[in-house]
Amino acid sequence: MKKTMIAATILITLVVACVLFNQFYAAQNNDSPPLPDNESPNTAMSSDPVDDSETSLSVQEMRADLDYLVTTLEQVHPSLINGWNKEQQEAIDTVYNQLNAPLTKDQFYYYAIEIITLLQDAHSFISPYSNSTKSLSMSVYWTEEGPVVLNSTLNLQRGDLLISLGGLKSQELVSELKKVISAENEEWVKMRGSGVMITDSFLKHLNLVKEDTVEISVKRNGEILSFNLPFNKKNVQESMNTPFDTGNGNYSYTINKDLSLGILQINACIFDEEYKNTLQNFFAEVNQLKVNHVAVDLRNNTGGDSRVIDEFLRYVNVDKFTTFSGLVRFSPQAKELRNGDLSSGFERFPSAEMKNTNQVSSAFSGKLYALTSAKTFSSGNMFAVMLQDNKIGTIIGEPTGNQPSAYGDILEFSLPHSQFQFSLSYKQFLRPNEKLNEQLTLEPDIPVYTTRQDIIDGRDAQLSKLEEMIKTEQ
Numbered sequence: 001m002k003k004t005m006i007a008a009t010i011l012i013t014l015v016v017a018c019v020l021f022n023q024f025y026a027a028q029n030n031d032s033p034p035l036p037d038n039e040s041p042n043t044a045m046s047s048d049p050v051d052d053s054e055t056s057l058s059v060q061e062m063r064a065d066l067d068y069l070v071t072t073l074e075q076v077h078p079s080l081i082n083g084w085n086k087e088q089q090e091a092i093d094t095v096y097n098q099l100n101a102p103l104t105k106d107q108f109y110y111y112a113i114e115i116i117t118l119l120q121d122a123h124s125f126i127s128p129y130s131n132s133t134k135s136l137s138m139s140v141y142w143t144e145e146g147p148v149v150l151n152s153t154l155n156l157q158r159g160d161l162l163i164s165l166g167g168l169k170s171q172e173l174v175s176e177l178k179k180v181i182s183a184e185n186e187e188w189v190k191m192r193g194s195g196v197m198i199t200d201s202f203l204k205h206l207n208l209v210k211e212d213t214v215e216i217s218v219k220r221n222g223e224i225l226s227f228n229l230p231f232n233k234k235n236v237q238e239s240m241n242t243p244f245d246t247g248n249g250n251y252s253y254t255i256n257k258d259l260s261l262g263i264l265q266i267n268a269c270i271f272d273e274e275y276k277n278t279l280q281n282f283f284a285e286v287n288q289l290k291v292n293h294v295a296v297d298l299r300n301n302t303g304g305d306s307r308v309i310d311e312f313l314r315y316v317n318v319d320k321f322t323t324f325s326g327l328v329r330f331s332p333q334a335k336e337l338r339n340g341d342l343s344s345g346f347e348r349f350p351s352a353e354m355k356n357t358n359q360v361s362s363a364f365s366g367k368l369y370a371l372t373s374a375k376t377f378s379s380g381n382m383f384a385v386m387l388q389d390n391k392i393g394t395i396i397g398e399p400t401g402n403q404p405s406a407y408g409d410i411l412e413f414s415l416p417h418s419q420f421q422f423s424l425s426y427k428q429f430l431r432p433n434e435k436l437n438e439q440l441t442l443e444p445d446i447p448v449y450t451t452r453q454d455i456i457d458g459r460d461a462q463l464s465k466l467e468e469m470i471k472t473e474q
Contacts, residue, residue, distance in 0.1 A: 092115055309382065371462045
C-alpha cells in the first residue's frame with residue numbers, strides 16, 4: 001500500500017514543477033496554457049513581473065541579495081546536499097568580487113543569474129522581465145541550420161536564416177545564452193533563447209543596441225540582407241514559438257481514416273474535465289473506426305499536471321508500467337511553503353511497478369507513438385519518457401528540452417532588495433530506466449528534425465515521417 005501511494009505521488013508531484021514556468025510564459029505567448037485549477041498558491045509567482053529596471057542598487061544591497069540567493073540554494077536544492085563544488089564556489093566568488101559599484105536592477109540581474117545557472121536545472125531560474133520589457137519583431141525556431149524566421153514581417157520573410165544578431169553569429173549567441181538560461185541541455189537553451197535573445201534587456205546587456213535598434217543579417221534566396229530592427233513599443237516579452245500546428249486549445253484531435261491514424265494533440269498537461277472528456281471521445285472514435293495507429297503530439301507541451309499521463313494510460317492496453325523514482329530534500333523553506341514536518345535531511349522514494357487497474361474495457365491495442373520537440377518540457381517530457389522507458393510507444397521527432405532525470409517541484413522566493421522572483425526545485429526525479437539517467441535529453445527512437453525548407457514549405461517533418469512509416473506498412 002505504501003509503495004502504491006509513493007508511486008502515485010511521483011506521478012502527480014510534477015503538477016507544481018512547472019507552474020511558475022507556465023505562468024511566466026502565459027504573459028508572453030497567447031498559445032500558452034492557463035494554470036491548472038488545483039495549483040497551490042505557494043508555488044505560483046505573483047502575476048506582476050518585476051518593474052523599475054533602471055532603479056539603482058547599492059553594493060550592499062546587491063551583496064545582501066546574493067547572500068539570500070546563495071543561502072536559499074544551499075538549503076533547498078537537492079544537488080547541494082553536500083554543498084557547492086570547487087568550481088561552483090569559485091564562480092560565486094567571482095560574481096561577488098565584480099560587485100564594486102552601484103548597478104541598475106537590470107544590470108544586477110545578469111550577475112545573479114550566473115549563480116542560479118550553476119545548478120543546470122531548467123526549473124530553477126530567476127524571472128527578470130518587467131512591464132517595460134520590449135522585443136524585436138522577430139519570431140524564430142532553431143533548426144540544425146540555425147535560427148529560422150517563422151513569421152513574415154515588414155523586413156523579414158518566413159524561412160529567412162538568421163546569420164547574425166547585433167554582429168553575433170549563431171554559435172556566439174548560443175554561448176551568451178548559456179550564461180543566462182537555466183538549462184540541462186542545449187535544446188532548451190535554444191528554445192528559450194529564441195525569445196530571450198530578442199529582448200532589449202539581453203541585447204543591451206551585450207551592448208548590441210544602437211539608437212534603440214539592432215542590426216540583423218539574414219540569408220534569403222542565396223543573398224545576405226541586413227536590417228536595423230527597432231523594438232516594439234508595446235510590452236512584448238519573450239515567448240517560445242514553434243512551426244508546429246497548435247490545434248484547437250490545450251487538447252484536440254484528428255483522425256485520418258485513410259491511414260487509420262489518430263492524432264491526439266496535448267499542448268498543456270492540464271488535468272480537468274475537458275481533458276478527460278477529450279480522451280474519452282477520442283478513444284471512442286478510435287475504437288469505433290478501428291484505428292490502428294495513435295500518436296500523441298507533445299511538441300508544444302511545456303508541462304503542467306502529470307496526472308494526465310495516468311489518465312491517458314487508462315485507454316491503452318498495457319497491464320503495468322514502471323514509475324519515476326527520486327529524492328525529496330527537506331528544508332525550513334519547504335516545511336513552511338508545503339506545510340511539511342521536517343526541516344532538514346532528505347528521503348529517497350523508489351520506483352514502483354504499477355498495475356493498470358483502472359484500464360477501460362476497450363483499451364487501445366494498436367501502435368502508439370509520441371511526437372516531441374525541444375519545447376517538450378517538464379510533465380510533457382515526463383509523458384514521453386514514460387512511453388519510451390516502458391516500451392509502450394515509439395518516440396518520433398526532435399530531442400526534448402528537459403533532461404528525463406531532472407529536478408523539479410518548485411518553491412518560489414523573492415530577493416529582498418531587487419525583488420527579483422526566482423523558482424527553486426526541491427525534488428529530483430529519476431526516469432524509470434535509470435541506466436539512462438545521464439542522458440541530457442530524451443533521445444527519440446526515430447529522430448526527425450525540422451529543416452529550414454520545411455518551414456518555408458509549411459511541411460510538418462515529424463508527422464510526414466509518421467505517415468510515411470504507416471504507408472510503408474500498408
